[in-house]
Amino acid sequence: MGVVLTSSVLVTFALPLLLPFPQREEGLTLCYPVVGPVQRFNADLSVSALARTRAHEATHATQCRRDGAIWHFVRDVIPGQRLAAEAEAYCAEANFGVAKGGRARFEYARIQDELREMAWFRRLSSDVLNDSLASQCPMIAVAAAREEADWQARRNGDSVLAAKPRR
Numbered sequence: 001m002g003v004v005l006t007s008s009v010l011v012t013f014a015l016p017l018l019l020p021f022p023q024r025e026e027g028l029t030l031c032y033p034v035v036g037p038v039q040r041f042n043a044d045l046s047v048s049a050l051a052r053t054r055a056h057e058a059t060h061a062t063q064c065r066r067d068g069a070i071w072h073f074v075r076d077v078i079p080g081q082r083l084a085a086e087a088e089a090y091c092a093e094a095n096f097g098v099a100k101g102g103r104a105r106f107e108y109a110r111i112q113d114e115l116r117e118m119a120w121f122r123r124l125s126s127d128v129l130n131d132s133l134a135s136q137c138p139m140i141a142v143a144a145a146r147e148e149a150d151w152q153a154r155r156n157g158d159s160v161l162a163a164k165p166r167r
């Protein structure tokens with residue numbers, strides 16, 4: 001009985017590692033007791049997409065080590081907790097993008113989109129998702145808002161100029 005239980009637990013844990021990699025998935029971090037985080041990455045990713053995915057999954061690995069496998073599992077099934085965990089991981093992606101020279105405004109818009117696209121969060125309003133991101137990466141959120149305001153001001157400035165009658 002003990003052997004059966006142990007081996008079925010092992011199979012359950014090992015299955016995600018043995019199954020073909022889900023095509024739409026870019027990366028995956030599994031969190032095991034004792035072993036800790038085990039990661040897989042989609043082999044079809046470009047170098048830059050892989051680097052970005054690694055930044056995201058590295059956050060989940062840190063969460064696994066910080067929370068332990070049990071709490072990590074519990075967090076995954078409580079929507080509010082899962083949202084905080086994903087927002088933190090997406091913020092790491094945006095930080096990575098900005099560190100690589102990306103604009104905060106574009107990086108932030110991108111992770112807002114990505115979070116909205118997640119099946120888990122379809123029922124949550126954009127405000128809830130955005131609040132979660134803003135609390136996980138306030139610096140990027142503020143920088144993105146400032147860049148957006150600058151861009152709007154420049155655009156309005158341009159259209160005022162364009163509207164001036166020509167002589």
Ligand SMILES: [Zn+2]
Nearest residue numbers: 056060086089
């Ligand atoms: Zn994630």
